Amino acid sequence: MTDHKPPALEFHGSRLFSAWLKNAGVSLAFTTYQAGKVFFIGMQPDGRLSVFERTFERPMGLGTGPGRFWMSSVYQLWRFENFLDPGQMQDAYDALYVPVSGHTTGDIDIHDIHEDADGNPIFVATRFNCLATLSHRGSFREVWRPPFIDRLAAEDRCHLNGMAMQDGKPAYVTCLSRTNVFEGWRDKRRDGGVVLDVASGEIVAEGLSMPHSPRLYREQLWMLQAGTGEFGKIDVNTGSFEPLCFLPGFPRGLVFTGDYAVIGLSRPRNSRTFEGLPLNERLDAEGIGAQCAICIVNLLSGDIEHRLEIAGIVEEIYDVALLPGVTRPMALGFRSEEIRLAIKPEPLPEATNTSN
Secondary structure, X not given: OOOOOOOXXXXXXXXXXXHHHHHHOEEEEEEEOOOOEEEEEEEXXXXXXXEEEEEOOOOOOEEEEOOEEEXXXXXXXXXXXXXXXXXXXXXXXOEEEEEEEEEEOOOOOEEEEEEOOOOOEEEEEHHHOEEEEOOOOOOOEEEEOOOOOOOOOOOOOOOEEEEEEEOOEEEEEEEOOOOOOOOHHHHHOOOOEEEEEOOOOOXXXXXXXXXXXXXXXXXXXXXXEOOOOEEEEEOOOOOOEEEEEEOOOEEEEEEEEOOEEEEEEEOOOOOHHHOOOHHHHHHHHHOOOOOOEEEEEEOOOOOEEEEEEXXXXXXXXXXEEEEEXXXXXXXXXOOOOHHHHOOOOOOOOXXXXXXX
């Protein structure tokens, strides 16, 4: 009998990837529900790449706020806070993210997460076809749903998956279809995708192939058309999708810094979800296989200037996030004793501190 060991996990940064991280003044986080991990990518003191990981069950959406990030897992939404003050270090790491709260939402398949103007999380509850926030007395509270969805139902009817924010409010969403029946989107993956305006409920763009990760940046609506492997923008006046570049993989997860977009790429699984997509036809025509990587795309040229290739057990990325001002991040999980000792009291404000 032969033992089959899982392939080793490997990260290969392009020649100037680390230099780009340094110049941009950011580190990265990304989730992979396929491998059950959240990874933190930064730089070691000697300039080499730093990779730190924690294990969670089905981690997916990532959202950020000042000194914190949000992450969804199979049935909870977690808030991580950085316990280190500016200039403070712990074991050569300059950020220590601790899961300070976890709200049990149930398995509602949370995708994109963003903070509103008050710092509260707004998230896509994909299984229930709506945007939602946390509830004090329940699993979640519905905020908005597409006008073609007639009621709140745990049926993943249209695969509402992405959300763009503007001025602290949801502005646009992406759905894989406009269907109002149980998992009706699965038969519409190739060209049934839509972008909706949240305020009006009207369709901004249609005929898209598995749209993901809509984002407003520099007054333009960007998104990933995952079914074709393209990154580009939507002309909200005409509804046309204007591709900027082709990405050799299934793109999902998008953030921006300066003149660059940071995009996650996955190797599509051999499953019905990924069958019959233009992406596969394009890859076959180019004679290449899909890649699992984080790509840094220049918004001015469309060039993939830098890349972090990921090999081994990780084959899919769901979401990516930027951690600005952090060089080398780490986080705590629940499988070691460290979290018992991670204590940071919040002192009383000076005006109410009565100690002598």
